[in-house]
Amino acid sequence: MSAGRNESIPELICELCRQFYDLGWVSGTGGGISIRGAEGIFIAPSGLQKERLRPEDIFLLDHARLDDAHVVCPPADGRLKISECRPLFYNAFKLRDAGAVMHSHSLWAVLAARLFSPSGGPGEFVCQGLEMQKGLRGQGNLGTVRVPIIANTAREAELTESMAAAMLAYPDVDAVLVAGHGVYVWGETWAQAKTQAECYDYLFRAAVEAERLGLGYQPRVDSKPRV
Amino acid sequence: MSAGRNESIPELICELCRQFYDLGWVSGTGGGISIRGAEGIFIAPSGLQKERLRPEDIFLLDHARLDDAHVVCPPADGRLKISECRPLFYNAFKLRDAGAVMHSHSLWAVLAARLFSPSGGPGEFVCQGLEMQKGLRGQGNLGTVRVPIIANTAREAELTESMAAAMLAYPDVDAVLVAGHGVYVWGETWAQAKTQAECYDYLFRAAVEAERLGLGYQPRVDSKPRV
Amino acid sequence: MSAGRNESIPELICELCRQFYDLGWVSGTGGGISIRGAEGIFIAPSGLQKERLRPEDIFLLDHARLDDAHVVCPPADGRLKISECRPLFYNAFKLRDAGAVMHSHSLWAVLAARLFSPSGGPGEFVCQGLEMQKGLRGQGNLGTVRVPIIANTAREAELTESMAAAMLAYPDVDAVLVAGHGVYVWGETWAQAKTQAECYDYLFRAAVEAERLGLGYQPRVDSKPRV
């Protein structure tokens, strides 16, 4: 998919990262986004402040080679390294043929994962009855939404296998929560990935806020995670 | 009413949607606004990111024909579809002769509806004693504000009848809450609709925050919904 | 005091109102600011959206005549009316020789007032031990801050006398809370008024958040309001 409105994909990535920073998703250099275009896979570097990225900071990787990271066009600054999220982003490209993947450290994702998996181990986030569910793929109604939660690991790349297992166990879901960490969300296009990321963040926050009010959107008892 | 300050109505709609996005009302492509001008009824398309709308994305519909959606001028991109909210927006144009209607997915509206209707069924939001009530039509004092809550439905258009019934039952109120979903607010002009939407959002949040503090703005016992 | 940096006072008022809107202080056309300059007293009109004010919307009143509202220069649009806050703003000009006054509907002010005066009647907000207190006039240390709370009234202008009484009872304090309504804050200059308004809002929020956590910044027992 094209980047949309007279923007190149690297420009779009920079603009989206500024927006995600304002949403509290990518502070402290964490989080990020990767988009697949006709030229290959665009991905941000590691360790840079996401709200200050410039188009010349973005890597372009070969999308014919999804088993490693073959750089087609490096950033202007040769010292930059590819984001540690690359293998996780590639899960979505390989297993789902995604057009874009994003990773958020939103506190709502972390608190929701904690609520449904207090130990930090594998689990499942569940909610139902909220209109914003309809923004998710395959969710045209108000039924139950289930999102797998996987345990965090010392190094981000070590999540690759458990994230892939969760994706296989939940083929209808375009998100994986990581306990104490955040969430990965993808879509066919960058717009669908972003829309779904906003819907999930809303659902995570709604569950946390309802819990605080002593209400109960989350049927915690019924939850039987598949991984 | 004119759009105000050297802006066309489509430009104004785009600007307001960016503002509503920052307020958390229209994330994930949800929510929106429709404004009636001399030329007809302007309405945003379905499924686009609201903070990224451009004037050429806006539909212009015939306001002499409120029983269907007669397109006077379609958006530049012929694939766009009219917002699913259209029949709900038309309730306000038909039943109240509104100049503008907006629909927000604000979490404060959803939590307030949940607080007053834990089952998600029909109910009534009640508050009193808050200065911001004075920004609502017919509320020059600090008396009781009542807002009808209707149950949500699988498809947005299916809300049309229950919303109309609530509007008839509450002729002095310019808002209808939808459980698990959000709120519709209208006014004689876009400015009045927006002002009232901001006042309602404030009241919804105040009720939720007061409940969290163990205080009690909301006299839940007295509530006898009319629908 | 001059408006500062190459801005006229009407321009400054518009800019500050946009900033206050982003802080959640002046939504729904509520709240506002009045600044005294060499030419007279500048004040916003009633009922306009505060984040959309333009310099030509601002009234200029005669500051030699503080007992009524003598318009020196009206806004370009002759239908506009002076803000209903005028008599309240004039309390600060008359009783304290203020250079600027602002009025916020911040939810933190409303919740803090509610916490210290659950009935909505007169009371006193108390806090201590917070660094941000030092931004308040006469508060070079971490001792106790006291802010009078007055009851709200059906019409804003009816607050004039009780606000004046509170100001006389608390000569060292540059703020008056109004239950269910908001807060008035003033200062020698617009910069001091704004700085104090930000410090007070922080203290109100800190008290509310601490209460939610079951901690206790607010020594409620010691409170003996003077009005």
Added chain:
Amino acid sequence: MSAGRNESIPELICELCRQFYDLGWVSGTGGGISIRGAEGIFIAPSGLQKERLRPEDIFLLDHARLDDAHVVCPPADGRLKISECRPLFYNAFKLRDAGAVMHSHSLWAVLAARLFSPSGGPGEFVCQGLEMQKGLRGQGNLGTVRVPIIANTAREAELTESMAAAMLAYPDVDAVLVAGHGVYVWGETWAQAKTQAECYDYLFRAAVEAERLGLGYQPRVDSKPRV
């Protein structure tokens, strides 16, 4: 380190202060930042609104003389005074050879300090298991993060010694919390200082939000502060 992208250090300080204002770290003229460049130490003046600083407001001090404040280049306005934080900032330059230090009044820092030191006396903030910890120096894993808390004092400069003592007791930590006040965070470069400040703020908020939910990121019992 250079200021980065075509900006002078004074311009960068102004831009960062605007960003910190939006994050709620430097309202009411509180908080600030100091950066060391080739020319010396750049520091903001006292008492100015941080989101409105201009490059010509910034002091340049001699970095060969860290025991006093030798002004190399004063601001354009001769009435301005150096920020009261200077001796605290100098702790980081002297004891850690920092390239930048920032000071935030974030409510999350204040609430987190209160949670771990309800009396306001010395203590220790503790958290573990959160991905954002990895953005901190020396924290490549998910182990325990400890941040010293020192008691506040009537005048900011009086914190100098206890802050230095805490820094010596926690040589691997680049932050010191001040009870009822905020936090100091530093780094080798302004980018590292900012990244760490964002990570710490996230951790402080996560601890407060988890406590509100009745969860427990913070192992309060294990805490044995070193100062």
